[in-house]
Amino acid sequence: MKIYTGTGDRGQTSLFSGERVAKSDRRIAAYGDVDELNSSLGALVAALADKKPDLTDRLRQIQADLFQLSAILAVTPDSPAMDSLAEITDSQIMELEETIDQLDAQLPSLAGFILPGGHPTAAWAHICRTVCRRAERNVSRISDEYVAGKAASQYQLALVYLNRLSDYLFVLARYCNHLHGVSDTLWKQK
């Protein structure tokens, strides 16, 4: 079985809702960033090497959430295809917040800016965090397409989810250093 169809060979691609758009479309940029974030999370999971099953399980759940979010971004707001998608819910965001609080409670308090890096797992978490922020910026660029109804509320939840996920990834980076006995390096102005 061949994976390629060639339908995108001429610079156009298909949205889940059936429209053909240029691959340079800002919507493609938005869910492309979510895809990159998902792949970066995969690298982080691989770096953690199943040493903390609770963490890797949580990250895999987040990867699944991101598929859900990508599907919503790949549907034009007025399309009936929106109805065939599972909705992002407040509880997914609350779960992220709970995880942030749990990890943060185990960390020393933060006295300033820290340099991204440290243990390789922490370095990956910082990369995920910055890709997540880019995804958030590109998702916010398509806000004018979502003005009413289910699409608008799903879009808002997607933005909140990405905002909260960046915070989680920041705390997770610090937690990864903490877990491996590596101190965060504070930024010192020259």
Next chain:
Amino acid sequence: MEAEIITFPTKLIDRRWLSTRTFEIKFRKPASYKINSGQRIQIYYQSMQRDYTPVSAPGDPEITFCIRKVDTGKFTSVLSTAEIGTRFDISAPGGYFTFKPSPRPPVFVATGTGIAPFCSMARSGVTDFTLLHGVDSPQDLYYQAKLESVAVLYMPCISRACQSSIKYFHGRVTDYLQKHLPTAVYDFYLCGRREMIRDVTWLVDEKFQDSRIYTETFY
């Protein structure tokens, strides 16, 4: 963390040959099995599995597939010879190739047994579509009577020149679309060989801009 695949046991209950190469095969529908027309199902037998889309309607008491026997295919060989009563397992239905009502006229394009989802849709009440069915010869035109009765236009597209009493277009489905479908905005549903899906998609990009395209590849 392995993904858990839920399967349903079923039994082969009938097989009917439609041509020398193609047959219909019926399975008992498991209790409380829910499916939408156009969705596909994985059939499992021993260590093998394949995806097929039923031709039956969701409300039918059995699940029916239309299968073309592949000379080198192990799975179609099993399906074409297994005794009635043989146990198979099937997955929950999946995929999003379902009919989405819209103000745009629907155009269904199938090659070979890619007619399956459209047959299921027609049997579950979808009407007033244009349907192009690309086949090698008239004996591959299954379900013609049913489809013709509910379509706005049903056009067999036969690639090989042949003597036939039926009205057909001599050529590929892409040629028909290029020459005869008026330029407008449509909802295209494409099911069949990937080369057809690629060529029709490119044609839509050129001639039917702003149309929607939904696809399902049959290998």
